[in-house]
Amino acid sequence: MRIIGLAGWSGSGKTTLLTKLIPRLTQRGLAVSTIKHAHHAFDLDQPGKDSHSHRMAGATEVLVGSATRWALVHELRGAAEPTLRELLGKLAAVDLVIVEGYKREPHPKLEVHRAAVRKPLLQPDDPHIVAIAADQPMSAAVPVISLDDVEAIADIILRHAAPLAAMGSR
Numbered sequence: 749m750r751i752i753g754l755a756g757w758s759g760s761g762k763t764t765l766l767t768k769l770i771p772r773l774t775q776r777g778l779a780v781s782t783i784k785h786a787h788h789a790f791d792l793d794q795p796g797k798d799s800h801s802h803r804m805a806g807a808t809e810v811l812v813g814s815a816t817r818w819a820l821v822h823e824l825r826g827a828a829e830p831t832l833r834e835l836l837g838k839l840a841a842v843d844l845v846i847v848e849g850y851k852r853e854p855h856p857k858l859e860v861h862r863a864a865v866r867k868p869l870l871q872p873d874d875p876h877i878v879a880i881a882a883d884q885p886m887s888a889a890v891p892v893i894s895l896d897d898v899e900a901i902a903d904i905i906l907r908h909a910a911p912l913a914a915m916g917s918r
Contacts (some may be wrong), residue, residue, distance in 0.1 A: 754861035755851035785849030
């Protein structure tokens with residue numbers, strides 16, 4: 749498995765870009781998975797559903813399976829948040845994992861920058877940023893690609909995605 753991240757401030761367009769990139773990458777014959785970091789509590793199952801009731805009753809893990817998908821919800825119950833490396837180890841093997849968020853982790857990243865967000869670039873302070881996808885031209889120490897050029901962004905992602913074993917540890 750190879751890994752690359754999309755990093756940027758909230759509102760920069762990471763998720764929008766990711767939803768455009770995934771079809772382009774799968775059309776190239778790659779199996780792609782994603783990991784998304786949430787800075788807040790989130791819930792995948794709904795109150796009133798059996799899986800939610802199992803979890804609320806105290807189950808550490810609840811796995812729901814059907815003919816079309818399965819999902820595993822794991823409650824930390826006070827344990828430490830897992831590291832990105834630990835979460836990557838839980839994924840089935842694929843060609844490429846794209847990480848949205850985890851911007852402080854030591855894996856190669858494409859920075860997504862939108863001028864309207866009015867935040868500074870992450871790139872000068874992060875040696876793991878390999879390129880910037882921006883909505884306006886700019887000069888930087890790494891290549892800058894138009895945020896609208898999804899094919900060029902896909903090429904950069906494939907060029908710089910690193911094997912999981914090469915990912916630094918934190």
